[in-house]
Amino acid sequence: MEMHQIRYFIAVARELNFTRAAERCNVAQPSLTRAIKLLEEELGGPLFHRERSRTHLSELGNMVLPYLTQMYEQTQTVKQQALDFTKLKHTKLKLGVMCTIAPTQLVELIAAVQSRHEGIELQLFDASAPALEERLIGGDLEVGIYCVPGREHDERLHYLPLFREQYMIVVPPNHPLSSRNAIRVKDLNGERYLNRTNCEFNGYAGPIFRERGAVCETVYRSDRDDWILAMIAAGLGFGFMPEFSIPQGGVVARPLIEPEFWREVNLVTVRGRPHSPAVGAFVREAMRTEWLGQPALAVRMASAKRGFEPEALD
DSSP: OOHHHHHHHHHHHHHSOHHHHHHHHTSOHHHHHHHHHHHHHHHTSOSEEEETTEEEEOHHHHHHHHHHHHHHHHHHHHHHHHHHHHTTSSEEEEEEEETTSOGGGTHHHHHHHHHHOTTEEEEEEEEOHHHHHHHHHHTSOSEEEEOOTTSOOOTTEEEEEEEEEEEEEEEOTTSGGGGSSSEEGGGGTTOEEEEETTOTTTTTHHHHHHHTTOOOEEEEEESOHHHHHHHHHTTSOBEEEEGGGSOSSSSEEEEEETTTOEEEEEEEEETTOOOOHHHHHHHHHHHHSEETTEEOHHHHHHHHHHTSOGGGOO
16 A cells, blocks of 8 residues: 555544545545545455445545554654654764863864754763773764874774874972973872873873883772872872863973873764764764864865865865
8 A cells, every 4th residue: 555545544534524634645636536436445344335435444544544643643753754854953973082081172063063953953962982982883873073192093984183182291399390481291200190091092001101210109999180289289190181181370381301292182983874964964073173273174184185274275
């Protein structure tokens, strides 16, 4: 049976008049009558009894009416949901954000998505980079914003670089190293270290420190940066943090050098996976957004290859 046949049948059942039902469906009456006849042939009996000017449902018509009505309404609901989805109305987007990224670095992007695509409902999940990557590959997330330094990119994933950010050594204002413009790795030998357990450099920076002669005593571990910062301010040790995640007061941050540590934060999706229009809209907004005062790193890289300035991009 065809959906238009069901629509015509429901209209006649409501109007109990073929002429009015045809007008309601905006179709010629012979076309409506023919469609009802074909439906009756398929269902094996008359759906209506026509007695001169009076039309009423047959016993078969009464029996199938609730089922066909439900089928038609569900189909209309599916069509509307699909339309809303393609037009970005009431569309959920599951975004995973690395928990070491300061919220202030994402506010501009989220505001742009909200203002230009009101139908997108962002669902934010924050976690460590490895946890986000696992959920992204597993299908629990559609987009991730994170980085995993010191490791090759996963071939299953597609990466768009957003920004680079230097890592700093954070000490209390009265610490001897606070007077320096930069702090060398070897200067940290013997210092007390406050470990951020979600730091993306965990397991990677330690061997480099030891190779440069810096052996530090880890005195505290926490997955909360605010606790780490409070303990730094209290003089209990030093921290190792990304530059733009450090508040202005209470502590002093200096660039770590010899060697420097940088993180490159990427917008990550699964390569080859069919994505919703919401994902496409989010990626476009991320490429339009300024990150740490500059266009996205992916935009700058593409601009350099083409030989023109990022501002020329639409």
